[in-house]
Ligand SMILES: Nc1ncnc2c1ncn2[C@@H]1O[C@H](COP(=O)(O)OP(=O)(O)OP(=O)(O)O)[C@@H](O)[C@H]1O
C-alpha cells in the first residue's frame with residue numbers, strides 16, 4: 001500500500017499523456033482545451049484569415065467580456081448557485097456609467113458608479129439567496145428582470161453615447177497582439193484563480209458548494225460566503241460593463257442574453273459541475289475563448305448568423321454529455 | 329490533579345462540562361425533552377441509548393451546531409452560548425460528528441484545516457505546505473492504511489474517512505473531544521487504534537465524550553456512562569459499578585434508573 005512516508009516515490013502517479021488519452025475521463029476533464037485546439041485547427045484549415053495576427057487580436061479582444069463574466073459565474077456556480085442576472089447586471093453597470101458620464105462626473109467616477117450600481121444588484125441577489133433562502137435560480141431570474149427594467153427606466157430606453165478618451169484607449173490600446181481588454185480580462189482571471197485556490201475565502205467557497213452542512217459544522221459562515229460570491233459576480237459584471245461600453249461606444253440598455261448563456265456555457269465547458277463544490281478558473285476562461293473562436297470562425301466562413309446559437313448550443317450539450325465521464 | 333477523583337456521582341469542582349435540562353425540537357419532533365449530562369475533568373464519559381434517543385442532537389447542541397430551545401450548558405462553571413461551531417472550538421471543544429462533517433470534493437488536508445486554515449505572507453495566502461505536512465503527521469498515528477493527504481475525501485474508504493475526522497478533532501490540543509460513534513464503520517485494527525487514541529487523549533488530560541452502541545467498548549474505555557432514552561437522560565453510572573447487561577436494561581427501559 002502506498003503510504004505517506006514513501007516520499008522517495010515519483011511525485012504523483014500521473015501516467016504519461018498517451019496512456020491518459022485512452023481514457024474517456026481524460027477527454028471529459030480536458031474538454032475545453034481539446035475543443036479549442038480542435039476548432040483552431042479546423043478553422044485554420046478552412047479559412048485563410050482565421051490564424052492571421054489581426055484576426056487573433058480581434059478574437060482576443062472580443063473574448064474579453066465573456067472571460068470576465070465566466071470567471072464571475074464560476075465563483076457562483078462553485079457554490080452550487082447560478083447567477084442568471086449577470087448580463088442584466090452588466091447592463092445596469094453600463095447604464096450607470098453612461099448616466100454618470102452624461103452628468104460629467106469624469107471617467108474614474110463613472111467607472112466607480114458602474115461597479116457600484118452593479119454591486120447593488122449583487123447584494124440583492126446575495127441577501128435574497130443567503131438570508132431569504134430563495135432558490136438561486138428564482139432569485140436571480142427575478143433580479144434579471146428587475147435589473148433589465150431598471151436599466152430601461154433610467155436610460156429612458158435610449159443608448160447614451162460616451163466619447164471617453166479613456167475608453168477609447170481601453171478598446172484600441174494593445175501590447176503586441178494582446179489588446180488592453182484581454183489583458184484586463186487575464187488580470188481578472190489571475191486574481192480570480194488566486195482568490196479561489198490560494199485564500200481561505202476560496203476554500204470556503206468550494207467547501208460551501210461541496211457540502212454546506214459540513215462547511216457550517218466546521219465554523220464556516222455559509223450565508224456570508226454566498227453573499228460574497230454574488231457580490232463578486234456583480235462586481236465583475238460591473239467591470240465587464242466598462243469593456244462593453246468601450247466596445248459599443250455607448251451605454252445601451254440592451255438585454256445581452258447571449259452573454260448570459262455563453263458565460264454559463266463557458267463554465268460548463270470548463271469542467272465546473274453545476275452541482276457545486278468543484279472549482280475551476282482556467283477551464284472556464286478557455287471555454288470562453290472557445291466559444292468566441294467558434295463564433296468568429298463561423299463568421300469568417302460566411303455561415304449565417306442564424307446558425308451561431310445552434311453551433312454554441314451543440315458544443316455545450318456535447319460538453320455536458322462529456323462531463324458525465326469526468327473522474328469523480 | 330485531585331486525588332479524590334473517583335468519588336461517585338457528586339457534583340464537584342471536577343465537573344468540566346455540565347448540560348442541564350436541554351430541550352430541542354425540530355418542528356413537531358421533540359428530539360430532546362430536557363436532557364442533562366455532566367463530564368468530569370480528565371475522564372472518558374460515555375453516552376449510550378437506542379437509535380433516535382437524541383444522542384447526536386445533544387452532541388450538536390454542545391458543539392454549537394444547534395441552538396438549544398432551552399436549558400443551560402456550563403463549561404468550567406461558566407454558562408456558555410455557542411453561536412457557531414467555531415465558538416465551541418475556540419473554547420477547546422472538538423467534535424467528531426456522526427456524519428463526519430467532511431467535504432468530499434476537498435482534499436484530506438483541506439478538510440483537516442477547514443474553517444481554521446493556516447495562512448502566511450503579506451497576502452494571507454494558504455500555507456499549503458505546512459497544512460499538508462501537519463495533516464500527514466497527525467493522520468499517521470491513526471489510520472492503518474494512511475491515505476495521501478492530497479487525495480480527495482471522495483476517494484477514501486469509509487474507515488479512512490473516519491480516521492481523517494478523528495485525527496482532525498484529536499489534533500488540536502483541546503480540553504474536550506466529543507466523538508459520535510467514532511468506530512461505527514471501522515475494522516478490528518482501526519477500532520483498536522481509535523480506542524488507543526481515546527485513551528491517549530484521556531491520559532494527556534483531555535476529557536472525552538464517547539457515543540457508542542458497543543457496550544464492551546463503553547465498559548472497556550469509559551469511566552462514567554450516561555443513558556438516554558426518548559430525548560431524556562434516564563440514568564448515569566460509574567462503569568466500575570455497572571455492567572453491560574445493566575446498561576441494556578437501562579436503555580430499553582426494563583430498568584427505570
Ligand atoms: N435536523 C433534524 N430535523 C428533524 N428531526 C431531527 C433532526 N435531527 C434529529 N432529528 C430527530 O431527532 C431524534 C433524535 O435523533 P438523534 O440523531 O439525536 O438520535 P441518536 O440518538 O443520535 O440516534 P443514533 O443512535 O441512530 O445515531 C430522531 O427522531 C430524529 O429523527
Ligand SMILES: [Mg+2]
Pocket residue numbers: 383384385426508
Ligand atoms: Mg446519533
